[in-house]
C-alpha cells in the first residue's frame with residue numbers, strides 16, 4: 492500500500508458490535524469507516540432480549556449513550572422484571588430481576604444504536620455496502636465491496652456477525668457444531684397469559700442443550716422461538732421450524748396460550764456461534780468482535796452484550812495501535828488477551844455447564860426442585876443467570 496490508506500480503522504458490520512466500536516472511537520481523531528451490507532433500519536433474527544450488561548457497558552463509555560438509548564427505544568421496548576422458567580418435567584420457577592434489562596426488536600434497537608453513532612461521532616457510515624473479500628499485508632488492509640470498489644485501512648475490525656467475511660478471509664476456521672447453535676423465531680400477537688414484563692423460557696425433555704422462548708417485545712407483540720445445539724440438530728436431523736410449530740400446538744404450557752394467537756411474519760432462522768472456545772480473535776491487521784469472534788453465551792444464547800463489550804475493547808486497542816503505529820501480531824494479540832480476561836473464563840465455564848446439563852437432564856429437574864427455596868434460588872440464579 493504505497494499511498495496512505497483511506498481510513499485508520501474500517502469497521503465491517505454496523506450491528507451492536509460495530510456500532511459500539513464506532514461509539515468507543517468517538518473523539519479519537521481517527522478516520523473511521525463503518526460499513527454494512529444492509530440499509531438501516533434492518534431486521535436481525537434474534538430473541539430481542541437486550542441483556543443488562545449492554546446498557547452498563549454503554550453507560551460506562553458515556554452515561555448519555557445509555558440514557559439516549561433508553562429514550563429512543565421507548566416506543567419499541569418492554570422492560571423485563573420477571574422470568575418464568577418451565578422444566579422438562581413441567582415444574583415452574585419464577586425469577587424477579589433487579590438489574591435493568593429490556594426486550595426490543597432488533598429492527599429498532601440496532602437502528603437506535605446507529606443513530607447514536609450518527610449523533611456522537613464523525614464516523615463515515617456506508618450502508619448498502621456488502622464486503623466480498625478482505626486482504627491484508629504487513630502494510631495495510633483492503634476490503635473489496637460487491638461492486639468492485641476497494642476501501643483501504645490500517646486496521647479492519649470484523650463486526651460482521653456469524654458468517655463473518657472478515658473472519659473467513661483473515662482468520663478462517665471450520666464450523667464446530669459442538670460450539671454452535673441454530674435457532675428460529677417468529678413474531679406473534681394475541682398470546683394469552685403472557686404479561687408484558689415477563690419473559691418465558693421452556694426447557695424440553697426431548698431436545699436438550701437448547702430451549703423455547705416467549706419474549707414480550709412491546710406493543711402487544713411477542714418474539715417466540717426455539718434453538719438448540721447444531722451438533723444435535725445434525726445428528727437427529729431436526730427441522731427447527733417444525734419443532735416450533737409442534738411445541739406451540741401441543742406443549743401443555745404453550746398450546747392453551749397460542750390457541751388464539753396470530754403469527755405476524757415468517758419463521759426465520761440463524762446461527763449462534765457459542766463462546767468459550769478460545770479461538771484466535773486477532774490476525775494480520777484484523778480484530779474480530781461479537782458473533783464474528785464467537786462470543787455468545789452458551790447457556791442463554793445471549794450475544795448482544797458480548798458484542799458491545801468486545802466492540803468497545805477492540806476500539807481501545809485500535810486507538811493504541813494507531814497512536815503507536817504498531818500493528819504487529821503481538822500488539823493486536825493484546826486485544827485477544829483483553830477479551831479472554833473480560834469474557835473468556837466465564838464463557839468457558841458456562842459452556843461446560845451447558846454440556847453437563849444437556850448430558851444429565853436429572854440435574855435440570857433437581858435444580859428446579861432446589862429453586863423452590865428462595866436462598867437456593869438466589870445461588871442458582873447467580874450460577875446460570
Ligand SMILES: Cc1cc2nc3c(=O)[nH]c(=O)nc-3n(C[C@H](O)[C@H](O)[C@H](O)COP(=O)(O)OP(=O)(O)OC[C@H]3O[C@@H](n4cnc5c(N)ncnc54)[C@H](O)[C@@H]3O)c2cc1C
Pocket residue numbers: 503504505506507508509526527528529535536537538539540541542620621622623650651652653654655656674675676716718760761762763780781782783787792793794795796798
Ligand atoms: C434466533 C436467535 C436468537 C437470539 N436471541 C438473542 C437474545 O435474545 N439476546 C441476545 O443478547 N442475543 C441473542 N442472539 C444473539 C445475537 O443476535 C448476536 O449475538 C448479536 O446480534 C451479535 O451482534 P454482532 O454485532 O456481532 O452481529 P450482528 O448483529 O449479526 O451484526 C452484523 C452486521 O454485519 C452486517 N454484515 C454481515 N456481513 C456483511 C458483509 N459481508 N459486508 C458488510 N456488512 C455485513 C450485517 O448486515 C449486520 O448488520 C440470538 C441469535 C439468534 C440467531
